[in-house]
Every structure is written in structure tokens, then in C-alpha cells.
Amino acid sequence: MDTTDLIPVQLLCERYDIPISFLDTLQEFQLVEIIDEDNSLYIHTKQIKKVEKMMRLHYDLEINFEGLDAIHNLLNQVESLKKEVKILRNKLRFYQDL
Amino acid sequence: MAFIDYYKILGVSKNATEADIKKAYRKLARKYHPDLNPNDKVAEKKFKEINEANEVLSNTENRKKYDNYGEHWQHAEEYEKTKQQYQRQNSNQRASSQYSQADFSDFFENMFGGTSSRSRGSGQVRFRGQDFNAELQLDLKDVYATHKRTLTVNNKNIRITIPAGIENGQTIKIKGHGGPGVNGGPNGDLYIQFSIVNHSKFKRDKDNLYLTVDLDLYKALLGGELMVDTFDGKVKLNIKPETQNGTTVKLKGKGFPRYKKEGQYGDLYITFQIKLPENLTAQEKTHFQELQKLRK
Numbered sequence: 001m002d003t004t005d006l007i008p009v010q011l012l013c014e015r016y017d018i019p020i021s022f023l024d025t026l027q028e029f030q031l032v033e034i035i036d037e038d039n040s041l042y043i044h045t046k047q048i049k050k051v052e053k054m055m056r057l058h059y060d061l062e063i064n065f066e067g068l069d070a071i072h073n074l075l076n077q078v079e080s081l082k083k084e085v086k087i088l089r090n091k092l093r094f095y096q097d098l
Numbered sequence: 099m100a101f102i103d104y105y106k107i108l109g110v111s112k113n114a115t116e117a118d119i120k121k122a123y124r125k126l127a128r129k130y131h132p133d134l135n136p137n138d139k140v141a142e143k144k145f146k147e148i149n150e151a152n153e154v155l156s157n158t159e160n161r162k163k164y165d166n167y168g169e170h171w172q173h174a175e176e177y178e179k180t181k182q183q184y185q186r187q188n189s190n191q192r193a194s195s196q197y198s199q200a201d202f203s204d205f206f207e208n209m210f211g212g213t214s215s216r217s218r219g220s221g222q223v224r225f226r227g228q229d230f231n232a233e234l235q236l237d238l239k240d241v242y243a244t245h246k247r248t249l250t251v252n253n254k255n256i257r258i259t260i261p262a263g264i265e266n267g268q269t270i271k272i273k274g275h276g277g278p279g280v281n282g283g284p285n286g287d288l289y290i291q292f293s294i295v296n297h298s299k300f301k302r303d304k305d306n307l308y309l310t311v312d313l314d315l316y317k318a319l320l321g322g323e324l325m326v327d328t329f330d331g332k333v334k335l336n337i338k339p340e341t342q343n344g345t346t347v348k349l350k351g352k353g354f355p356r357y358k359k360e361g362q363y364g365d366l367y368i369t370f371q372i373k374l375p376e377n378l379t380a381q382e383k384t385h386f387q388e389l390q391k392l393r394k
Contacts, residue, residue: 052226086266094308
């Protein structure tokens, strides 16, 4: 993994005004991956969007971590079902046009 | 500009308590929040309405103003100007969350001025801008080769590269072309979903193409050469003698380009449909009868 794509967890928490425990708990639920490098904690920039989403759901909608976990899994399922629907629609269109 | 009934939006009565409003807002926000309804424009619109209603009704001052003027809100500004001459107006500077900026109706902007929203913490939180979604309709021939195209999104021209072989319904992300970030946060992204319309005689399944070609009886029986169309030209095919109706041949690499795999193509499948001669002459009929006898 390219280290230039990593952000110190400390910095992220300062910028977003969130406690480090928030990210720790997200990691416990395997919702984000925190990288320990040279005794410093980092998070990959690709995961920031996910962290922001979790923040909104947790702080704005008061959804607890169990709820975040359930939502995360369900949204993944919705996403994969949407992809499947897209493929099936394309296939259906193919056979309808025959 | 129509009057917006914020109480109706939140489904609460005019004498609802702060707790009732908060409860109603939370319930509806959980239902329509954009994070829980990705790419759902109806939910997004509903969420904005709920957010706006909550902004007004959960703030004592705003609610009072809204209740006082009600449907006659257009006179509120006039009244407020007079009022300002006598008293100082307290301004509430608040940070904005991702879904608050530029998300309010004209009605809100007129009655309460700029946007406002509550947020956690110090008010200096940086947020990514909102992601934008757009749909682009293209013809199948347009996505046969990689090309550049200029799109206008929110009055800004964006030149994007459309890779060859993109699928119907596929979405690509254009980084940083979404809504502007809040408090110096990064811009959101632009998601473009492609709708590919096929006006060609080819059928497409991923990177393979399918075509049905008419084959005359004599060529099917005796074999020969046949020119067939491919997506980007013509090829000469050798037809084997005694080719049966419905026979499919594969032309390797003559299909559609593979997405983001430059120089790689799928295959073209050609199915032969044998055309029988019509309006036979007496002489032809005689010959066919002779052939029939030979077969018996």
C-alpha cells in the first residue's frame, strides 16, 4: 500500500472534531481499517468517504454502532442486487430485441 | 413561490412540542437520509424538505416568525426591516453540514435569509461536498471507440473521456466535480450513469456482438463466399457446403471493445438464416422435383 495515501488518525479526528474512540469502535465492527505503522495509526484516504458517512449516520441520525454495521451490510447487499438487476436488464433487453 | 407547510412535512400539529418535532424529524430523516437511499432522487428531495422544516421548527425564533406570518410570509421581510431600525439583530453563525448548503427552498431563503444548520463541535468541521449524479444517453456506436465529450453540469463545462466498451447502466466517477466542500473540505464527486441505446442491427451482450445474416439456399448447399458486416466494416466469410439453417459461426476479435482493455475485443457471432427461393418458375420446380426423386 502506498503510504502517501494514508492520513494520521489523530489529524482526521481533529479535522472532523470526533473522538478517536469513534474510529476505534468503527474498526472493532470492521467498518473501517486502521493501519498501525511505526506505532502511529493511519487510515487510508479511500476510507474517508466511508468515515464521513458513518459520522453522519451516527451523529446526525443517532444510529448506534450495531445499527451502522447492519446498515453497512444491507447497503452492500442493495448495491450488489442493483448490479445484478443491471446485468439482468441488459440480458433481458438482448433477448427482447431478438 | 408557494407557501410551504413545514408542520405538514414533519407530520406534526401546530402545537407540537420541541420534543415532538425532534422525534418526527429523526424518524423521517432516518427514512429519507441520502446515505441510506443512495442515488434516490425522490428520497433526496424529501430529505431536503424535512431538513428545511426542521431548521425552521426546531429553532424557537424561526418557528415564531414562521407561525406569526404563516401564509403572509411575504410581508415578513418588510416588517423585519422596520424592526431592525429599533433593535439589534442577533446573528447566529453556524457551521453547515453536508446536506445543508444550497439545499433550501426559495421560500426558506426569502423568509430566513441565507442557510443555516446545526452541527456538532466547534463549527470548523470540514466536509466533503455533495456527490452529484447525472445520466448520459449515448448510441452504441458512440461507445465503440474511446472519445472525449464536453458535458455541462451545474453551468460548468467538464471535458470527460468516455472509455470504449462502456456498458448500459454503468456509472463512472469524475472526482472533484460534485458540490463544493464545506469549510475548505474537498469537493464531492460527479457520478455519470450511461444509458446506451442500440440502433444498430447488432445485438450486444457485454463485449460480444450477435448478428443474424441471410444465406441463400444455393450457397448454403454448395458453399461459397459471403460478405458480412462487422461493427466497423465488412469481412469475407467462407461458407462451408451443406451449412444448416441456424448455424452460428464465431468471428474472433470482431466484437465490441473490452472496457478499459485497449486493443482487446469480444467476438462476433453470426447466425445464418437460410432464405428459400420464392416464385419458382416451372423449370425450377421441375429441377427441384428431379432432385427430390434423387433423394428418395
